[in-house]
Amino acid sequence: MRRCAIALLxxxxxxxxxxxxxxxxxxxxxxxxxxxxxGALLDAGGLFTGSLAVQxxxxxxxxxxxxxxxxxxxxxPMSVAAARALCGIPADGxxxxxxxxxxxxxxxxxxxxxHLAAGALISGATxxxxxxxxxxxxxxxxxxxxxxxxxxxxxxxxxxxxxxxxPAGILMLIALAAVAAATGALLARQAPRLLGPSPADRLxxxxxxxxxAESRNRLARELHDSVGHALSAVTLQAGAARRVLDGGDxxxxxxxxxxxxxxxxxxxxxxxxxxxxLGLLRRDEDAGEGPGPGPGLDALxxxxxxxxPKVALTVSGDLAPVPEALSREAYRIVQEGLTNAAxxxxxxxxxxxxxxxxxxxxxxxxNPLPARPPVARPNGGRGLRGVTxxxxxxxxxxxxxPADGVxxxxxxxxx
Numbered sequence: 001m002r003r004c005a006i007a008l009l010x011x012x013x014x015x016x017x018x019x020x021x022x023x024x025x026x027x028x029x030x031x032x033x034x035x036x037x038x039g040a041l042l043d044a045g046g047l048f049t050g051s052l053a054v055q056x057x058x059x060x061x062x063x064x065x066x067x068x069x070x071x072x073x074x075x076x077p078m079s080v081a082a083a084r085a086l087c088g089i090p091a092d093g094x095x096x097x098x099x100x101x102x103x104x105x106x107x108x109x110x111x112x113x114x115h116l117a118a119g120a121l122i123s124g125a126t127x128x129x130x131x132x133x134x135x136x137x138x139x140x141x142x143x144x145x146x147x148x149x150x151x152x153x154x155x156x157x158x159x160x161x162x163x164x165x166x167p168a169g170i171l172m173l174i175a176l177a178a179v180a181a182a183t184g185a186l187l188a189r190q191a192p193r194l195l196g197p198s199p200a201d202r203l204x205x206x207x208x209x210x211x212x213a214e215s216r217n218r219l220a221r222e223l224h225d226s227v228g229h230a231l232s233a234v235t236l237q238a239g240a241a242r243r244v245l246d247g248g249d250x251x252x253x254x255x256x257x258x259x260x261x262x263x264x265x266x267x268x269x270x271x272x273x274x275x276x277x278l279g280l281l282r283r284d285e286d287a288g289e290g291p292g293p294g295p296g297l298d299a300l301x302x303x304x305x306x307x308x309p310k311v312a313l314t315v316s317g318d319l320a321p322v323p324e325a326l327s328r329e330a331y332r333i334v335q336e337g338l339t340n341a342a343x344x345x346x347x348x349x350x351x352x353x354x355x356x357x358x359x360x361x362x363x364x365x366x367n368p369l370p371a372r373p374p375v376a377r378p379n380g381g382r383g384l385r386g387v388t389x390x391x392x393x394x395x396x397x398x399x400x401x402p403a404d405g406v407x408x409x410x411x412x413x414x415x
């Protein structure tokens with residue numbers, strides 16, 4: 001375990017070092033512009049002059065140019081991608097897309113400047129220090145090096161002092177690695193502050209998650225109500241037909257024919273509903289229009305007919321003026337009510353009443369409680385919760401429960 005942790009830290013440090021070198025590479029154009037400006041002001045001559053004044057002057061001139069360049073829209077997406085890939089920052093800790101607003105642009109400019117400024121220094125040290133450290137390490141073994149500028153700089157007038165170059169060279173390399181690791185860690189700590197999402201970004205992300213959750217819940221309700229109802233209805237009709245056929249020669253073939261017809265109508269209708277639900281899933285992938293409207297109250301009679309002969313439908317008022325969205329949700333509510341009645345009170349008569357004479361659409365469903373209580377489902381039912389969610393989304397209410405030997409579902413939704 002300890003070896004794995006050490007290996008992980010080493011890998012992270014190397015990637016952050018690479019991130020700094022990328023920053024140094026990005027700083028090169030700004031440094032060249034600064035070299036031209038400072039060289040002209042100091043009359044220093046060529047672009048790559050060895051004067052430290054010109055080098056650090058170009059560095060100082062390049063940093064404001066970096067801050068200005070960070071205002072371009074591409075700066076934050078590029079910085080975020082590099083930080084995620086090389087600094088080990090969690091994906092949700094950084095913002096996506098270009099910076100919007102003065103505060104976000106200022107934070108992006110701060111990060112871009114910090115990254116390139118630190119990267120330029122670490123990149124320069126990475127290029128210059130290892131060759132110098134290797135030269136120092138080789139001093140005791142190379143007469144040519146001892147007579148060179150490096151040897152004179154090291155002070156080899158004392159022969160024993162040349163052997164001190166070996167630990168000194170090793171310490172130089174260790175110091176470079178330590179400074180690079182510390183600088184990379186500093187950038188990693190500052191990345192969420194400077195590239196992280198703003199309060200507006202967090203609010204937008206929360207709204208997107210809520211919309212996605214609502215979309216998933218809606219699809220779950222649609223699948224549960226359409227496919228679940230069809231399976232329950234087909235199971236009951238098939239079971240009833242089998243029991244009649246088991247009666248022998250005196251079987252009521254007309255009843256069996258009606259049951260098979262109901263199964264056929266239910267499966268045909270459910271195939272269309274399933275295709276509609278799958279169309280909702282594909283809506284984000286297709287460039288065209290989404291699926292058409294789902295089934296509404298105009299398909300209610302076919303739904304009740306497929307549920308069996310013991311379901312009675314009573315409609316009061318005109319359902320034609322009912323809004324389309326309310327019509328679809330009312331259809332699903334009745335569908336789920338029939339599914340629950342079939343599962344928990346199979347064989348009992350069910351009364352379905354719709355009242356559209358007032359400003360509210362009232363849906364009432366009643367069925368006698370069975371003599372034997374139904375067996376509880378392993379994971380519990382989701383139907384009544386779906387009915388309640390549908391009613392609340394439209395500003396209505398839903399109540400369900402036993403009373404005087406009857407199970408009653410009452411839903412009221414404003415029109």
